[in-house]
Amino acid sequence: MRAVRVVHLGLGGFFRAHQAWYTGFDDEWGIAAFTGRSAGLAETLTRQDGRYTLVVRGPDSDDLQVQTSVVAAYPGSDAATWRSLVADPAVAVVTITMTEAAYAPDGVVADRLVAGLSARRLAGSGPIAVVSCDNLPGNGEVTARVVHDLAVRLDPALDEWITGNVSFVATMVDRITPRTTPADVREVGGADAVPVITEPYTEWILSGEFPAGRPAWERGGARFVADVVPHETRKLLLLNGGHSLLAYAGSALGHETVAAAVADPQCRAWLDEWWDEACRHVPLPADELTAYRAALLERFANPRIRHTLAQIAADGSQKIPIRVLPVLRAERKAGRRAPGSARILAAWIDHLRGSGAPVADAGAAPYAARAGSVRDVLTLLAPDLDGDTELIARTEGLLRGAEVHG
């Protein structure tokens, strides 16, 4: 019998394909999950007793797995239930998948966590682990920072309690999970109104303490390591950076999905160019990176996973600084041309000018207003690079569709 011992924030598709799937291997642990804002998914899942079908979609066939680890679902607006569950002494872990943008200072992640942790302190329920599962470098540290920044302003005693009682766990998460479409729901059939489609590949690497215990996630293959950074860098630069390249450059060529873009020899060559450049900045053995690249190509090419470039293109202003700028800076510092990073930068600026996938990004406006000039975009995005005339000329050349060789 599963009791609620995990509380999740961000009841989206990815959480149901990943953390809920791993928790499914330990039948003593149940999850109470909260949506970001809306009530729809919480209501539907409640009608289904938290159950849903995970369609694990390989290149040739599907494996349908009914998931049972979610035992309660609530709308994000139910702040009272959120506080009382985080304050429950039986709850040992809070997990989060809220997108990169939600970690802004005073953003929704800080707001919800501080409210929940404050209730836990008042209830005297003891220590707890907070596990960010968003695609952010140093996601544990980022979560700790936004929580402490808010808590110290509200109540220094709460901040002190958080320091002594809350463990912020860092993670690398990986499982390509496109947004479920109405066509997917019809195709899965049956009574399930909210299935999730995902790929067979999955990875979860964690680093940090669980002072009140945790599910046996290792039964699903999760790995606990001292340092998650090399793995997170590998994934963010190669997978997510590759995705962003295809999302902007591939959609500008008229492609709609990752599989279609990666089948285009032009996009494929750009992907290799980016990976060659990015691999110099991933502190892992070369053979591991070669194997990861080969696996990524197979995953991207899976023709039965319809992962739209439009979905990946969203929130570029949050993603480019994480997925591309570290490589661009390091390459320029080393005196190299950085053609792969410059191409993604150019493709994103082209997207802001109206090419390819539509812009869906709450932070895009100031960049879109400057998109006529690479220098002006850099002034906002990476002021340390806005005097790099060679980089600017190269990026402008790419925007004009002309290769510029330095």
Ligand SMILES: NC(=O)c1ccc[n+]([C@@H]2O[C@H](COP(=O)([O-])OP(=O)(O)OC[C@H]3O[C@@H](n4cnc5c(N)ncnc54)[C@H](O)[C@@H]3O)[C@@H](O)[C@H]2O)c1
């Ligand atoms: N989908 C994937 O393949 C995948 C893989 C690895 C990691 N992730 C991480 O998981 C995150 C969520 O992915 P998903 O596919 O589940 O997305 P999703 O859109 O299905 O779900 C995200 C959840 O967060 C909520 N949310 C997002 N921004 C919010 C905001 N500003 N305020 C309030 N609520 C907000 C949404 O309402 C939803 O409940 C990604 O942003 C990424 O960081 C996703």
Ligand SMILES: O=P(O)(O)OC[C@@H](O)[C@@H](O)[C@H](O)[C@H](O)CO
């Ligand atoms: O989920 P996002 O918006 O951070 O990024 C879009 C994709 O790059 C991402 O979801 C990948 O599919 C995922 O990170 C694979 O594990």
